[in-house]
Amino acid sequence: MRYFVKIVEAGSFSRAAATIFVAQPALSQQIAELEDELGVSLLHRSARGVRPTAAGDALYREAVAILRQIEKLPDIVRFTGGEVAGAVSLGMSSTLASFLAGELMKACKTALPMVNLSFVTEDSVSLKARVAAHTLDLAILFEEAATPGLVRQPLFRQRLYLVERKPSARAGPKSVSLAEAGARPLVLPSLPNAMRSLLDQHFAAAGIAPEVVAEANMLHGILSAVQSGLGATVVPMGDFKAATGGMGLVAIPIRPAIHQTAHAVWSDGVPLTRAGEAVRGLLGPFVLRFLDEQAPLGMERIEG
Known part of the structure; x- marks a missing residue:
């Protein structure tokens, strides 16, 4: 199982052999024996390397879980008290x-x-x-x-907040409606994302078609885009100083309140x-x- 997992993760027999210090012919023989024992082909082989078959993908997931449990056994045995x-x-x-x-x-x-x-x-x-x-x-x-x-x-x-660049000459709004948030150019997480799914549901229920100008999958990238002036965003946090230093950004609560x-x-x-x-x-x-x-x-x- 360890050999098979290493081969899938490396994407080739040669790279896996170099990683685990096993001769490539011996590694190939081990996998051939495993396939023969299970009665299925586990790997698609090509000049570019290997990738798991459907059966190989299922075995990979189970093997990772089993090996992880084996790695935990010493902790379970040693620390039964104290x-x-x-x-x-x-x-x-x-x-x-x-x-x-x-x-x-x-x-x-x-x-x-x-x-x-x-x-x-x-x-x-x-x-x-x-x-x-x-x-x-x-x-x-x-x-x-x-x-x-x-x-x-x-x-x-x-609670969810609209985050945008601070107005330069005037105070910003104390709150915004969902329609007002949807009317702004928005930088949002790409699907699948829990907050994006929740926000899309609220937009759809209110009959609002938001203008999504860009998508990103990590908070830092989204706030960086907002800082650049690309658009506003919606995040489940009202204080983002720890993420960006809060430079030039303001969080405005959305009304009525939406929570995650x-x-x-x-x-x-x-x-x-x-x-x-x-x-x-x-x-x-x-x-x-x-x-x-x-x-x-x-x-x-x-x-x-």
Whole structure:
């Protein structure tokens, strides 16, 4: 399984052989035996390299998950008592990471000094796919509808704001309607994206056809485009100084208020390690403290 995963990731037998220090003929023989045992072809072979067949793609996903569980076994066996220790991989959407990542990593290091936290930033859709594939233990992301195969814990909700360059000579509006936001040239996240899907639903329900002049998949790129004067954007945060320094930008609340809900998610099929459970258990109390002490504009408790 390890050989097969390395070949798929390298895209060729020769590159995989060089990476894992195994002779290429021996590697080819191992895969031939695996294909013979399973009775299916796992790789498309060509002069340009290899890529997985449909069966190979399914095996790759399962093999990655199995190997990841095997890697966790030493932590599970060694640390059955005493101080919690081990490795935990945590993903977070770029918007949330811009104001939450540093404080959360510091809180984990303080409360769980023997836990090695590996932090990943991607869009919410990619993070959910990685949790489902068991290449991430946990993720914190925005979503409204539950995802099959994942367990989720609501953490807080965040209001949407229109973000644009500050007017030079006059005060900007205190709020904007959804129609006013849609009338501006907009730079928005590209689909699939949780915030974009939610915003599109509200635009469609109101009969508004927004002018989307550009799309990007990461917060920094979107705010950079707004700073350049390309257009405005909509983000689930009212304070973006941590992301850009806030240079020349202003956040305006949209009325009526539109909110996104941030959840912690983890796999329903593979139990978390003791270290993973400890990090998950830390998230709720951490968010409550963060809300009380330094929550950015628009971040709100989920009542009830």
